[in-house]
Amino acid sequence: MTDSPISFPGLFGDWQFTASSAALHIGSRSIYWYGILITLGLVLALALCMRQKEKYGISEDNLLDGVLWGIPCGILGARIYYVLFYLDNFKTATARSAGARPSPSGTAVSPSTGRSSSSSSSHCA
Numbered sequence: 001m002t003d004s005p006i007s008f009p010g011l012f013g014d015w016q017f018t019a020s021s022a023a024l025h026i027g028s029r030s031i032y033w034y035g036i037l038i039t040l041g042l043v044l045a046l047a048l049c050m051r052q053k054e055k056y057g058i059s060e061d062n063l064l065d066g067v068l069w070g071i072p073c074g075i076l077g078a079r080i081y082y083v084l085f086y087l088d089n090f091k092t093a094t095a096r097s098a099g100a101r102p103s104p105s106g107t108a109v110s111p112s113t114g115r116s117s118s119s120s121s122s123h124c125a
Contacts, residue, residue, distance in 0.1 A: 042071065 007016040020032040046067060053063050083090060 003020050005016065005018050007014065019033075021032055021034075023033045023036055024031040048065055049067075050060070053060060103112050
């Protein structure tokens with residue numbers, strides 16, 4: 001991900017700055033801001049639910065069971081929604097890669113001929 005310009009028109013004289021998408025870099029891996037914010041939202045929601053559970057007569061075990069089932073089901077449902085409503089993006093990506101599988105050398109190999117589709121083949125002009 002790249003740096004993102006952020007602006008607030010009309011706030012403090014059109015305040016504008018650029019923020020990195022990655023919050024932390026640990027080795028070759030990055031932790032992005034959206035992941036931190038989603039996790040923070042889940043933790044705060046769980047803390048609020050833990051405080052309100054007696055008011056609604058929910059036991060702690062039932063609440064945690066609901067959370068442990070609800071989060072993965074929510075992620076799966078969001079992914080299914082995305083695939084169904086943006087199916088054209090997936091069709092074009094599948095069409096581009098149809099019939100080609102990666103080989104150990106990093107070039108695509110056709111399953112029918114076994115030939116490499118590398119640009120460094122001997123029939124180049």
